[in-house]
Amino acid sequence: MGSKPRRLLFMALVVTGGTLQALVGAVPAPALSPTAGRALAATPGELVYVANADSGPVTVYGAGSAGAVAPVRTIANPNNPNTVWDPWGVTFDHTGNLYVQTFLSDATTFVFPPGASGTTPPSRIFQANAPDNRAVAVDANGFEYVAGGEVGASIFVEPPGANGTPGDLYHVSPPRTITLTTSFIPWPSILTVDNRNEALVAVTGPQGNSIEVFSGGTGGSATPVRVISGPDTGLGACASPCDELSIFFSPFTGRIYAAVSAGATAHISVFAADASGDTLPVRTIEGPATGLAGNVITGITDSQTDGTIYAMVKTSQFGAGHVNAYARLAQGNAAPLTSFTDLSSAFADAAGIAVTN
Numbered sequence: 001m002g003s004k005p006r007r008l009l010f011m012a013l014v015v016t017g018g019t020l021q022a023l024v025g026a027v028p029a030p031a032l033s034p035t036a037g038r039a040l041a042a043t044p045g046e047l048v049y050v051a052n053a054d055s056g057p058v059t060v061y062g063a064g065s066a067g068a069v070a071p072v073r074t075i076a077n078p079n080n081p082n083t084v085w086d087p088w089g090v091t092f093d094h095t096g097n098l099y100v101q102t103f104l105s106d107a108t109t110f111v112f113p114p115g116a117s118g119t120t121p122p123s124r125i126f127q128a129n130a131p132d133n134r135a136v137a138v139d140a141n142g143f144e145y146v147a148g149g150e151v152g153a154s155i156f157v158e159p160p161g162a163n164g165t166p167g168d169l170y171h172v173s174p175p176r177t178i179t180l181t182t183s184f185i186p187w188p189s190i191l192t193v194d195n196r197n198e199a200l201v202a203v204t205g206p207q208g209n210s211i212e213v214f215s216g217g218t219g220g221s222a223t224p225v226r227v228i229s230g231p232d233t234g235l236g237a238c239a240s241p242c243d244e245l246s247i248f249f250s251p252f253t254g255r256i257y258a259a260v261s262a263g264a265t266a267h268i269s270v271f272a273a274d275a276s277g278d279t280l281p282v283r284t285i286e287g288p289a290t291g292l293a294g295n296v297i298t299g300i301t302d303s304q305t306d307g308t309i310y311a312m313v314k315t316s317q318f319g320a321g322h323v324n325a326y327a328r329l330a331q332g333n334a335a336p337l338t339s340f341t342d343l344s345s346a347f348a349d350a351a352g353i354a355v356t357n
Contacts, residue, residue: 230278
């Protein structure tokens with residue numbers, strides 16, 4: 001298991017006795033497309049939500065932001081009894097509820113009502129497994145999928161409306177567990193769901209990375225219904241170093257997006273919804289103008305209005321970063337439409353991202 005989660009655990013233990021210091025570093029903003037203003041004018045109401053680990057709040061920004069900006073709202077630690085607030089992943093269900101997945105200790109999932117801001121309390125809390133959960137997804141039927149596991153890796157499927165109690169650390173026993181063929185990788189944004197209510201998970205390994213797709217709900221098989229893998233996919237491998245994956249399925253475009261953090265060849269590839277086997281991407285964003293080369297992409301999502309692609313691009317998993325926005329049909333050496341960072345934190349502890357209007 002990597003060293004960073006253990007460093008996070010130590011910091012969580014000392015947070016009440018000292019001030020957490022954000023990692024600092026300069027990640028230069030990439031050159032922007034001259035059409036940025038026109039391209040993003042169609043989504044004035046959309047907001048980008050950012051999970052900030054190490055007890056940080058969930059911070060929210062206008063989707064068309066550029067440069068160093070302050071959040072337009074935050075969702076703070078609700079300080080519920082028997083919980084540890086360590087935002088790692090964020091997502092929304094089809095009714096607009098915000099899900100915040102914490103990583104450490106109790107590894108609880110917080111569910112906030114639509115429009116939550118400031119000290120809005122969660123409407124419910126549940127713990128599918130503990131510790132070390134890092135991603136959450138919710139399908140159209142309300143089933144909740146949590147990716148976690150300290151030694152191995154699994155997907156824990158919770159029923160709609162799962163709700164625990166403080167006395168039991170909010171634990172709700174998952175009626176279904178999918179065991180993955182991968183080692184522990186503490187990476188956010190490895191889980192998403194598609195329009196068929198299937199669960200898609202990024203799986204990393206030394207022989208090659210893959211995206212495994214499982215039937216949804218609590219009665220599905222432990223065997224994936226299909227797997228995207230092979231050299232033509234460009235998904236890389238988790239050897240030395242490890243090419244990490246962040247994935248997202250867009251209900252708007254019906255495409256699968258895979259961000260591959262592969263050093264100088266870091267890229268974002270787009271796959272068909274039914275992609276399977278060793279298949280070529282529909283298109284790939286890669287090159288020096290993209291701002292991806294040499295960086296890592298910890299989160300990826302898109303606009304549900306016009307398909308603009310948003311990626312959390314960082315110098316390292318816990319280095320400074322920017323949210324880069326790319327045109328829906330961007331490919332090759334395409335510059336971002338716009339790019340922004342947090343005025344205070346520089347996204348040093350930022351992890352997963354989500355967009356909602």
